Amino acid sequence: MKYLNYVLLSLLSVTAQSWATENVANTPSVIQLKAADLRPTQPSIGDQQVNYKIASYVLSPKKLYADYCEDNGAEGVESFTEKSSLLDLNSFKCLAPYGSKVKDLKTAVIGPDKQYYLTDGHHLVSMLNKVSGGDTPVFIRITDDKSAMGSMKEFWDFLAENNLTWLKDAHFKPVDYQSLPQTVSAESLQNDQYRSIMYFLRDVSYKKPKSTNIPFFEFYIAEWLNKKVPVDSLKLDTREDYYDSLQKVANAMISAPADEVVVELDGKKYTASDFGVFTAINKKELNKLIDQRGKLTVVFSAGQ
């Protein structure tokens, strides 16, 4: 009987934790917008990340619909045909209703100008713009409605205070929010090479901890690495050069002490360890990048 009590207590503990997690979060508001409706809160994206995604969709159209469904909170793709189009949501079917997997959705904040400011998902929206244009539907979770705020400056201060904006250019120099473009696309946003490098180095030299709530995670880690290996010193024009550069950056990354501070946010110091930086390169994952269907091979094959 004593043991049974332990069991019941343990089960209760697990259940209570799950309940708390569900209810602490704000009730989200999910809306359907068009890609063109969204405005950026950062000046740049990693073009090569977007290019890779698009190239991989050419090789595997199913992946396009699978990713689209997942990124729009609909779990995955159930069916599609050659005639399917992202512009027509009835032309393919996802496994779940759009927006039902709230955690998977990209986020935005409504500004005083009644515009939707994207706080997460610039690469996705840029990709959608490129693949099927500004009319592509996208499901977004609105985290805050600041339409009642008095001014745009007040709004951007709110975003900055809550780490919801990244106002640095591709060389990590501060920029003003007024210089941001009006659309979220690869054409309007700058190309941040380091941001792409961080995409390719996922699971190679770092792994974003699941529970992390550090916003613009890859930008912070990129800025930290840029001090060790400046982006201008990297050759990134060919598959071979890019691979060499990735190794160089990955080595710089793993060589850093685990307690080295990457960024200080709201008075809290986040270390390399907090950013999931490995102590050694995962060569298996590194080698995957250059395989025939590896990310680097695919992105540099595109357009050939």
Next chain:
Amino acid sequence: MKINKYNLVLIFCFSSQVANANDDFTYSSNLTDGFGVSAYQSSIALKGRLQYDVVNFKDYSAASQDTPFKDSTNGIVRRGNIGVEGNLVNILPYEVRLAYDRKDRSWDVDRAWAGFTGWQFADFYFGRDKFGFGLEGATSSSWALAAERPIMYDLTSGRDDIDYGYAVKTSGSNYSIGLQAAKLKYDSGDKNINDNFGYYGRLTYVPVLSANQILHLGFSYHDANPDKNDTKIATRLETRTRNDDKLRFADVSNTTKDDEAIIELGYQYESLRLQSEYFYRTVKGADIETKTKKGVTTTTIDEQNVRLDGGYLQVSYLFDSSRRYSVAEGKWGKPNKFNTFEPFYRFEYSSIKPNKAASKKQLNNNVDGVNAVDRDDRFVVKSSVLGVNYFYNENLSFNVSYIHSHISNIDTSKSIDDKSVKNSNDTLVARAQFIF
């Protein structure tokens, strides 16, 4: 604390809390993603494979059947493996695997190795592993094109099981280099074994590599570094049966030289894949016989040598998909997409030229009566393999291969149990493969 089912539940609850607390912890427990756990830059995964063959064969491979050379059918477990593999702190990869031995109906450790990958310039491995010798030889037997590898891999020894060895590997964006020193694995009853370390090397280069197109060039070399051991030259003609008939061309005693090389060429454009390899092997030794008669000892030395060469050309088409290629390992592997068919054809040519002293008198390992027309002449084996693979998914695939072989220099005027000796072989193999 007494361990009972309640404690087990407690442990489970506790472990689920640990899993929640440490978000590095991931696990999978399904056929699609495999069965494994990873945490703290380390991983362990359970791997397994079962290949079951139904083999219909006649002529040469049926020489030792109750009715020699008669059309026969066997069902065999071709391969059965189970093991674990993974990595510790990203720099210490390892694998331990048990393989089913259908002859002894026992399990044997056929993989037990660990490595160090912490340096950028090269990776180091120690233990029992297979060296990726040749292009089709490097390809996992789970994803080799036909049911069996080409006959040239019977006629070379670079893929033979090793007892243990040391390997160094490195690779770049379009090349791979592998070097190994290893001792061969022998059965406990084997005599006159090679106890020396043999030397292995492989270089691959990929001058063309894109998502749709690959050109692979490679060179493999193996020096067995003989130890005055026995060397056997034989092939199963891509036919695995319960009796395990082999075609033995030559035995070399007191081997002093045994080296071989393979030139590899492969090209893939989308679904179409062309592949060819050429091999060359030289074995030298001597049959030394010492006799004492009336107090006088005489020694006769018959020099033995075997020269082998040949290769194959194969073409395959993987509908609506293509084979994955690994630059670091210089080999093709599983399809990029499943639920697809892959028809293929392979033509093989092998020339085996033993001198008379090396040539076997009885060519079949199970029965007497299969002899050469001229023991000082060369044997030529020509084979055609026609087949199709069906890859249902990552776990389940099927293969049907028809193999026809013709061997020259076999004396067909002889007979076994009144059945004329055959100089050809016909085999139909149907395989079901389950891996996870």
